[in-house]
Amino acid sequence: MSRAFVRETEGGEAFEDLPDRPISPHTNFVTPAGLEQIESEVARLQAEAAKLGPDDKADTARVTRDLRYWTTRQGTAQLVETVAGDTVHFGSTVTVLREDDTPQTFHIVGEDEADPHKGSIAYVAPLARAITGKSVGDVVEVNGHDVEITAIKVG
Incomplete structure (x- = not known):
């Protein structure tokens, strides 16, 4: 096959295929501080994404991937309030x-x-x-x- 018909990777196109971060199969229990951490990460990534330009392909791919992860985690978060007790439990x-x-x-x-x-x-x-x-x-x-x-x- 002639090289003329083979698509070469240009610029940052190789970064467009970053694999998604794995999502745990376990229930996404979070403490109040954990939920705050997730919300903070989503806000930080949204702000970072807004600052990226069309030439920032690698950063855009990374931020988009991470934003998908944290948005999913935010959507599945189940807040568990800690309660007093005599036994060990979440929190x-x-x-x-x-x-x-x-x-x-x-x-x-x-x-x-x-x-x-x-x-x-x-x-x-x-x-x-x-x-x-x-x-x-x-x-x-x-x-x-x-x-x-x-x-x-x-x-």
């Missing part, structure tokens, strides 16, 4: 004692707001699943290791 801040006697405290949140380095884990994480519904003093096994719940707080 709880939990302290556990690991087998090596190291305490670890974390907040159970939605998938998009989870950041283990900042002390929050997704409600679908193995540790969160293992301790949900449990109380102070309960010991559970997570990935072959025991953890004891030593404190539960709301928020």
Whole structure:
């Protein structure tokens, strides 16, 4: 075949086919802070999109893809208000004692707001699943290791 009849990628056309960000199959539970984070991200991306010009093909593709993701997440978000209780649930801040006697405290949140380095884990994480519904003093096994719940707080 002659090269004259083969379409070459020009400029930023290769960026037009960015794959969508994967959407979790789990229910999109969010804390009030998580919903605020999603809304803020949508607003930021809309503002960024408004500033892009026709020559900003790569940035347009990225922003459009991310805006699709966050708009979808905003539309499926199910706000869960935290309530006081004696058991671990979505929105709880939990302290556990690991087998090596190291305490670890974390907040159970939605998938998009989870950041283990900042002390929050997704409600679908193995540790969160293992301790949900449990109380102070309960010991559970997570990935072959025991953890004891030593404190539960709301928020």
